[in-house]
Amino acid sequence: MKHQVLIAALALVSASASAADVAVPEKATTCFACHGQGGVSTQPMYPVLAGQYANYLEHALTEYKEGKRKNAIMGGQAAGLSKDEIHALAQYFGAQQGPLYTPSVHGSTK
Numbered sequence: 564m565k566h567q568v569l570i571a572a573l574a575l576v577s578a579s580a581s582a583a584d585v586a587v588p589e590k591a592t593t594c595f596a597c598h599g600q601g602g603v604s605t606q607p608m609y610p611v612l613a614g615q616y617a618n619y620l621e622h623a624l625t626e627y628k629e630g631k632r633k634n635a636i637m638g639g640q641a642a643g644l645s646k647d648e649i650h651a652l653a654q655y656f657g658a659q660q661g662p663l664y665t666p667s668v669h670g671s672t673k
């Protein structure tokens with residue numbers, strides 16, 4: 564049990580070190596207004612972006628941009644983003660430390 568706690572602590576330390584490695588993309592400050600600083604939303608109506616899979620975030624943003632995922636707010640936000648900007652934003656938010664986690668089928672560790 565003690566070992567598990569230590570391993571979890573080490574995982575957190577290395578995750579936060581890698582979060583600092585990804586520079587904040589210029590457009591991310593716009594996102595912070597709704598999704599919270601670093602993508603850690605404090606309001607339920609705005610999804611937490613921090614720590615979500617980068618490829619999922621990239622997919623979601625591309626679908627908003629192309630109108631395949633329909634949302635009046637995010638459609639407008641994504642419309643002006645280039646493919647490269649979407650990629651950079653997805654990498655950035657995916658690398659941030661967030662409150663989301665996947666419960667284990669063997670019982671949650673949180």
Ligand code: HEC
Pocket residue numbers: 590591593594595596597598608609610611612620623624633634636637640652
């Ligand atoms: C005016 C508020 C607002 C701003 C600014 C905003 N968003 Fe959003 N965002 C939302 C809302 C509301 C949703 C939920 C929409 C839905 O249900 O599809 C959302 C959803 C998303 C999702 C889907 C999350 C998921 O879990 O499926 C992504 C990704 C996202 N936003 C990225 C961004 C990025 C990147 C920016 C900055 C370029 C941004 N948003 C700016 C309000 C905002």
